[in-house]
Amino acid sequence: MEFGYASTPILQGVHLELAKSEVLSIVGPNGAGKSTLIRCINRILNPQKGRIVLDGSDITNLTRMELARQLGYIPQSDHQSFPATVFDVVLMGRRPHISWRSCQNDKEKVLDVLEMLNIEHLAMRDINEISGGQQQKVLIARALAQEPDVLLLDEPTSNLDIRHQLEVMDVIRTLVTEKNISAIMAIHDLNLGSRYSDRMVMLNRGVIAAAGNPYSVLTQENIKQVYGVEAVVKDEDGFPYVVPKSPVGNNGGVRPR
Amino acid sequence: MVNGRNYLVPDMLDEKVAAAGKRRAVLDEYESFIGRKIFFISSFILLTVLLCGISISLGPLKFSVLEVYATIFDKLFPNFFDVPELAPIVVWNIRLTRVVMGVLAGIGLAVAGAAMQGILRNPLASPFTLGISAGAGLGAALAIIAGVGIGGGGKLLLVGNAFLFSLIPSFVIVGLTRYKRATPETMILAGIAMTYIFSAISSLLHYFSDSDALKDVVVWLMGDLGKATWGDIYIVTIALVICIPLLIWKSWDLNVMGSGDEAAKSLGINVERTRIFVMMIASLIAAVIICFTGMIGFIGLVAPHMTRICIGGDNRFVIPASGLLGAAFLVAADIIAREAMAPVIIPVGIVTSCVGGPVFLYFIMRKKKEYW
Numbered sequence A: 001m002e003f004g005y006a007s008t009p010i011l012q013g014v015h016l017e018l019a020k021s022e023v024l025s026i027v028g029p030n031g032a033g034k035s036t037l038i039r040c041i042n043r044i045l046n047p048q049k050g051r052i053v054l055d056g057s058d059i060t061n062l063t064r065m066e067l068a069r070q071l072g073y074i075p076q077s078d079h080q081s082f083p084a085t086v087f088d089v090v091l092m093g094r095r096p097h098i099s100w101r102s103c104q105n106d107k108e109k110v111l112d113v114l115e116m117l118n119i120e121h122l123a124m125r126d127i128n129e130i131s132g133g134q135q136q137k138v139l140i141a142r143a144l145a146q147e148p149d150v151l152l153l154d155e156p157t158s159n160l161d162i163r164h165q166l167e168v169m170d171v172i173r174t175l176v177t178e179k180n181i182s183a184i185m186a187i188h189d190l191n192l193g194s195r196y197s198d199r200m201v202m203l204n205r206g207v208i209a210a211a212g213n214p215y216s217v218l219t220q221e222n223i224k225q226v227y228g229v230e231a232v233v234k235d236e237d238g239f240p241y242v243v244p245k246s247p248v249g250n251n252g253g254v255r256p257r
Numbered sequence B: 001m002v003n004g005r006n007y008l009v010p011d012m013l014d015e016k017v018a019a020a021g022k023r024r025a026v027l028d029e030y031e032s033f034i035g036r037k038i039f040f041i042s043s044f045i046l047l048t049v050l051l052c053g054i055s056i057s058l059g060p061l062k063f064s065v066l067e068v069y070a071t072i073f074d075k076l077f078p079n080f081f082d083v084p085e086l087a088p089i090v091v092w093n094i095r096l097t098r099v100v101m102g103v104l105a106g107i108g109l110a111v112a113g114a115a116m117q118g119i120l121r122n123p124l125a126s127p128f129t130l131g132i133s134a135g136a137g138l139g140a141a142l143a144i145i146a147g148v149g150i151g152g153g154g155k156l157l158l159v160g161n162a163f164l165f166s167l168i169p170s171f172v173i174v175g176l177t178r179y180k181r182a183t184p185e186t187m188i189l190a191g192i193a194m195t196y197i198f199s200a201i202s203s204l205l206h207y208f209s210d211s212d213a214l215k216d217v218v219v220w221l222m223g224d225l226g227k228a229t230w231g232d233i234y235i236v237t238i239a240l241v242i243c244i245p246l247l248i249w250k251s252w253d254l255n256v257m258g259s260g261d262e263a264a265k266s267l268g269i270n271v272e273r274t275r276i277f278v279m280m281i282a283s284l285i286a287a288v289i290i291c292f293t294g295m296i297g298f299i300g301l302v303a304p305h306m307t308r309i310c311i312g313g314d315n316r317f318v319i320p321a322s323g324l325l326g327a328a329f330l331v332a333a334d335i336i337a338r339e340a341m342a343p344v345i346i347p348v349g350i351v352t353s354c355v356g357g358p359v360f361l362y363f364i365m366r367k368k369k370e371y372w
Helices: A032-040 A064-068 A086-092 A102-116 A132-145 A162-179 A189-196 A220-227 B009-057 B065-076 B087-120 B132-146 B155-177 B183-209 B211-222 B231-250 B250-256 B262-265 B273-292 B299-311 B314-340 B348-366
Strands: A003-005 A008-011 A021-025 A072-073 A150-154 A182-186 A199-204 A207-212 A231-235 A237-246
Touching: A003 B087, A021 A032, A021 A162, A021 A189, A021 B231, A032 A150, A032 A182, A064 A162, A072 A132, A072 B262, A072 B273, A086 A102, A086 A132, A086 B250, A102 B009, A102 B132, A132 A150, A132 A162, A132 B155, A132 B211, A150 A162, A150 B009, A162 A182, A162 A189, A162 B009, A182 A207, A189 B211, A199 A220, A207 A220, A220 A231, A220 A237, A220 B273, A231 B087, B009 B065, B087 B250, B087 B273, B132 B155, B132 B183, B132 B211, B132 B273, B155 B183, B155 B273, B183 B273, B211 B273, B211 B348, B231 B250, B231 B314, B250 B273, B250 B314, B262 B273, B299 B348, B314 B348
Parallel strands: A021 A182, A021 A199, A072 A150, A150 A182
Antiparallel strands: A003 A008, A199 A207, A231 A237
């Protein structure tokens, strides 16, 4: 896939593969193109070149509505301009499946999804009045209401405290395993990514620098090359755990006197 | 497990019952939430009908409200009601047109305003945001001051000009979307630019006009329901009957677009096409109304907000509900316009802004939560 804004190429020659019930993390420094890649898959941005193939069929040219039945997108955060209840926001996720009126079945599905995420007690609250962690769960609920095959998450945990980070990641992991869907997430936190994903891709300036299972991607050498950071990679609970030490060569950092 | 038997079954049943109970509670709450909105709509229908009755009953020749309703139903069921002398002529030829136009204009402007606010995600949007008022003002100025424009002469010239010129800014903005993406920011800025251009040309005409024509233009700009004829009403009704269902059809998409263009795209909505479509329909409604009534401000901007304060932001209900609130408000404003300084009739646009301003301020002070 290739994509660029006007004159600046952002992604070049990126090729990804994902199996069912698998979680794929996309990591990389700021500006590497993680969010851009997610939004190209979803066709929120239109790539100049590239194809997306789902379950063997080419979905690059489907209508938006058909695409929305298969790909669920969870943005980093959402601001509602006018008041809306949590229930109504999640009900919006049913839009790809409804032509005119929502019926009882849709309301039941919304409730199913709310229960799955343990937020049914928030159903009638205004979405702008609940906490960031709860809002993120509502956005996940909305994407799940689409009954997608693949979840696309753009930095799902960047605004959350450690408890909510773990809760949200646990939910995603459980959904992937139990509902037989796949997930692709762009994520900043290397350790969360390694702990909760089956495979990982490291982007650097729009190209893939490393790919494979988290152990093979999160190596000292890769982190040094891509992030410009000296780090130590330990083993924690069977997952690679990255402890950053210092920037390499102090480029852009403060020079100690 | 005791003695090899599974005694967990009753517990599991309890859990299931509890869960089903919670679910029922949420669904019930949601249903009652919807019920409140429907109640709001029905009460406003009643209120509007009542205000219409009151409005028709007032004037140099006074009738009671019941006599008014009797006169109206008399057309449908002749000889069934006791109707006072002169009532039919006064009601049907003089007063009913004003009130019906008030209802239609109130509905149209409020609905167009609600749609514009939804599609531009901007609480300051009104039906006139995209330059319609400036365009109509120019059309009217051209007709009254210069006598040029499309259409024969007299009223047709004025109405035709106002309508066509009010739509020119919208067409220009839609044309621009071929070169720039139709984001709310682009459209609002373009609308501002159009307003400046058209206002400037109007002002030029004002500057060079004689005082009689100038007064006519200024008075037209203040808005008036009294000049409506049944022919005008038919045209406006047809436009509303076509356009409002279209907006209600798109109302759920408006809801989804409230979450942002990205979220809307991910949920299957063609954001740019929807935006242009809704904008054109709302502009059309506004244009059809103001070419007959002149500029009636405030309703398109504020009726949707007052509605949202009462029933929340779901456009499927806000669009029809603000229409009814707008209708009631405009008929009430017309009553005040006619009676405040009777027998002089104040232009209704002045009353809507004068009375509406403080009322809205009161609502803002009293509302409990932030809603934009």
